[in-house]
Amino acid sequence: xxxxxxxxxxxxxxxxxxxxxxxxxxxxxxxxxxxxxxxxxxxxxxxxxxxxxxxxxxxxxxxxxxxxxxxxxxxxxxxxxxxxxxxxxxxxxxxxxxxxxxxxxxxxxxxxxxxxxxxxxxxxxxxxxxxxxxxxxxxxxxxxxxxxxxxxxxxxxxxxxxxxxxxxxxxxxxxxxxxxxxxxxxxxxxxxxxxxxxxxxxxxxxxxxxxxxxxxxxxxxxxxxxxxxxxxxxxxxxxxxxxxxxxxxxxxxxxxxxxxxxxxxxxxxxxxxxxxxxxxxxxxxxxxxxxxxxxxxxxxxxxxxxx
Numbered sequence: 194x195x196x197x198x199x200x201x202x203x204x205x206x207x208x209x210x211x212x213x214x215x216x217x218x219x220x221x222x223x224x225x226x227x228x229x230x231x232x233x234x235x236x237x238x239x240x241x242x243x244x245x246x247x248x249x250x251x252x253x254x255x256x257x258x259x260x261x262x263x264x265x266x267x268x269x270x271x272x273x274x275x276x277x278x279x280x281x282x283x284x285x286x287x288x289x290x291x292x293x294x295x296x297x298x299x300x301x302x303x304x305x306x307x308x309x310x311x312x313x314x315x316x317x318x319x320x321x322x323x324x325x326x327x328x329x330x331x332x333x334x335x336x337x338x339x340x341x342x343x344x345x346x347x348x349x350x351x352x353x354x355x356x357x358x359x360x361x362x363x364x365x366x367x368x369x370x371x372x373x374x375x376x377x378x379x380x381x382x383x384x385x386x387x388x389x390x391x392x393x394x395x396x397x398x399x400x401x402x403x404x405x406x407x408x409x410x411x412x413x414x415x416x417x418x419x420x421x422x423x424x425x426x427x428x429x430x431x432x433x434x435x436x437x438x439x440x441x442x443x444x445x446x447x448x449x450x451x452x453x454x455x456x457x458x459x460x461x462x463x464x465x466x467x468x469x470x471x472x473x474x475x476x477x478x479x480x481x482x483x484x485x486x487x488x489x490x491x492x493x494x495x496x497x498x499x500x
Contacts, residue, residue, distance in 0.1 A: 194243050194244065194245040195242070195243055196240070196241075196242055197240070197241050197242065197243060197251070197253070198239065198240040198241065199237050199238070199239055199240075200237065200238050201235075201236040201237040201238075202234055202235065202236060203233075203234060203235075203236040204234060208233040208234060208236070209229065209233055211233070211266075211285045211286070211311075212229035212232060212233040212311070213229065213311075214310070214311040214312075215228060215229040215232060215233070215311060215312060215313060215314075216228070216312050216314055216315065216316035216346070217229070218314060227313070227314045231313075232256075232313045235256055235313075236256075236258070236266065236286075237255075237256055237257060237258055237286075238255050238256045239253050239254060239255025239256060239257055240253065240254065240255055241253025241254065246294075247294065247295075248294070248295040248296070248297070249294065249295045250292065250293070250294050251292065251293045251294075252290070252291070252292045253290070253291055253292075254289070254290040254291075255288065256286060256287075256288050256313060257286065257287050257288070257289075257291070258285070258286055259283065259284045259285055259286055259287055260303070260305075260323065260325055260338060261283050261284060261338060261340060261358070261360050261378070262279055262280060262283060262360060262362060262376060262378065263336070263362040263364060263374060263376055264276050264277060264279075264280040266285070267499070268453070268455075268495070268497045269453055269497055269499050272372075272374070272397060272399040272407075272409035272411070272443065272445075273397070273409050273411050273441050273443040273457060274443055274455045274457040274493055274495050275441060275457060275459055275493065277376070277395045277411060277413040277439065277441075278393070278395075278413050278414075278415045278437045278438070278439055279376060279378055279393050279394075279395055279413055279415060282391075282393070282415055282431040282432070282437075283358075283360075283378065284310035284311045285311055286311060286313075287305070287307040287308065287309070287310070287311075287312075287321075288307060288308045288312065288313045288314075289305060289306050289307030289308055289320070289321075290305065290306055291303055291304065291305035291306070291323075292304050292305075298330070299328050299329055299330040300326065300327070300328055301326070301327050301329075302324070302325070302326050302327075303323075303324070303325045303326075303327075304322075304323070304324050305322065305323040305324075305325075306320055306321070306322050306323075307320065307321045307322075307323065307342070308320065308321070309321045309342055309343075309344050310342075310344050316345075316346040316347060317343055317344075317345065317346060317347045317353075318347065319342060319343040319353070320342060321340065321341060321342025321343070321344070322340075322341055322342060323338060323339065323340040323341075324338070324339050325337065325338040325339075326338075332365060332366040332367070333363070333364070333365050333366070334363070334364045335361075335362075335363050335364075336360070336361060336362050336363075337359075337360075337361045338358075338359070338360045338361070339357070339358065339359055339360075340358040340360070341355060341356065341357050341358065342355065342356060343355055343356070344356045344382075345384070349428070350385065350386065350424070350425060350427070350428070351382075351384035351385050351386055351389070351427050351428070352384055352385040354382050354383060354384035354385070354389075355382070355383070356380060356381075356382040356389075356430075357380050357381050357382070358378070358379075358380040359378070359379055359380065360376075360377070360378045361376075361377050361378075362374065362375065362376040362377070363375050369401070370400060370401040371398065371399070371400055371401075372398065372399045373396075373397070373398050374395075374396065374397045374398070374399075374411075375394075375395075375396050376394060376395040376396070376413075377393070377394045378391075378392075378393045378394070379391060379392040379393065382430070384420075384427060385424065386420050386421060386422055386424055386425060386426065386427040387420020387421065387422055387427060388418070388420055389417075389418065389419060389420055389427050389429075389430055390417075390418045391415065391416060391417040391418065391430065391431065392415075392416050393413070393414065393415040393416065394413065394414060395411060395412065395413035395414075396411070396412055396413075397409065397410060397411035397412070398410055398411075405446060405447045405448055406444070406445070406446055406447075407444070407445040407446075407447070408442075408443070408444055408445070409441075409442070409443045409445065410440075410441065410442050410443075411439075411440070411441045412438075412439070412440045412441075413438060413439055414436065414437075414438040415431070415432070415436060415437050415438070416435065416436045417429060417430065417431050417432055417435060417436065418435075419435075432463070432467065433465065433466075433467060433484070434463040434464045434465030434466070434467050434487075435464040435465065436463065436464040437461070437462070437463045437464070437467065438461070438462050438463070439459060439460065439461045439462070440459070440460045441457060441458070441459045441460075442457065442458050442459075443455055443456070443457040444456045444457075451498055451499050451500070452496070452497075452498045453496065453497050453498070454494075454495075454496050455493075455494070455495050455496070455497075456492075456493070456494050457491075457492070457493045457494075457495075458490070458491070458492055459490070459491045459492075459493070460488070460489075460490050461488060461489045461490075461491075462487065462488040463487050463488070464487070465487060466484040466485055466486060466487055467484050467486075467487065468484060468485075468486040468487070468488065468489040469482060469484060469485060469486060469489075470485060470486040470489065471485070471486075472485075473485060
């Protein structure tokens with residue numbers, strides 16, 4: 194019971210990626226312009242209050258990381274160095290208000306109202322809503338979430354289309370050495386050009402080889418349907434290709450409880466050109482780089498620490 198708050202700042206190249214979809218709006222006589230350059234250094238900024246009601250009611254307002262999916266922005270909290278295609282396709286953050294209530298020791302329900310997907314300042318006049326129920330006990334954690342709202346910008350050809358999203362994930366610590374994860378996500382958006390929709394899933398596992406050495410694998414696939422009719426083709430919600438997938442293997446050495454060294458191999462594949470290889474057209478400035486490969490292989494080494 195009492196006042197709570199959280200402020201997390203970020204800097205570097207990554208925040209610019211997370212804020213790519215942040216709406217841009219010009220200023221007026223009483224307000225300044227808004228856009229990704231204004232907000233990208235904020236990762237979280239919220240304040241709330243824990244009320245002594247029943248088993249516990251918490252109400253918070255501000256900028257939150259998205260509750261959709263099990264993956265985190267912080268590398269240390271994920272089994273792999275890179276994130277799945279589900280993480281990068283779905284929203285990273287929301288601005289609004291939410292309330293969480295503990296139904297019992299393992300069950301918690303959370304309701305929220307937000308500006309929308311990846312928008313500190315909304316790109317339309319409508320708001321979005323979410324409802325999530327989570328279960329955590331012993332060696333298992335389960336989440337089921339609905340998120341709905343109008344996410345297209347004002348004046349979009351698709352009209353004022355309500356987008357429905359369902360997300361669920363299960364984490365099971367099968368033994369002191371083995372943990373497993375399953376994640377499923379899908380949605381529909383009936384609009385003026387048809388029904389946009391998607392279905393995605395990921396599975397992964399993490400094995401403790403030695404006291405300070407871990408091995409993790411993950412596979413994911415993400416299908417998207419983009420409708421079209423005589424009035425034209427809808428703008429894709431996620432990808433320039435009809436599907437994307439990846440397979441990832443990561444070795445994680447933790448010589449100290451707050452230090453992680455990782456080596457990772459990843460293979461990406463898509464139903465169209467989404468990656469780069471060989472001679473790439475464009476200069477990345479006045480002329481954007483042109484994607485020319487439908488697959489890629491990467492090997493990444495990285496270190497991270499936290500305080």
